[in-house]
Amino acid sequence: MKDFFYAIEDLFVNVLFAPYDALRALELESWFLANAFSWIFLIIGFVAMVYWMIQLKTFNDNNEEDKSVSAHSYL
Secondary structure, eight states, X not given: OHHHHHHHHHIIIIIITHHHHHHHHHHHHOXXXXXXXXXXXXXXXXXXXXXXXXXXXXXHHTTOSOOSTTSSTTO
């Protein structure tokens, strides 16, 4: 049973957290390059949000959403 938990530890520490370790090491070498990754992720998130808002506006303009009071069960 101990081996199972050590395998989980090994998976997380040596495999799944490896990109974070690489980014931490990159920051010590080049602060601008490390922050470039952050800006790339922010731009991707912003583009996704704009796309989602355009899709919501499209459905709203077509009157496809049921806006009645009993439309959702939690209301």
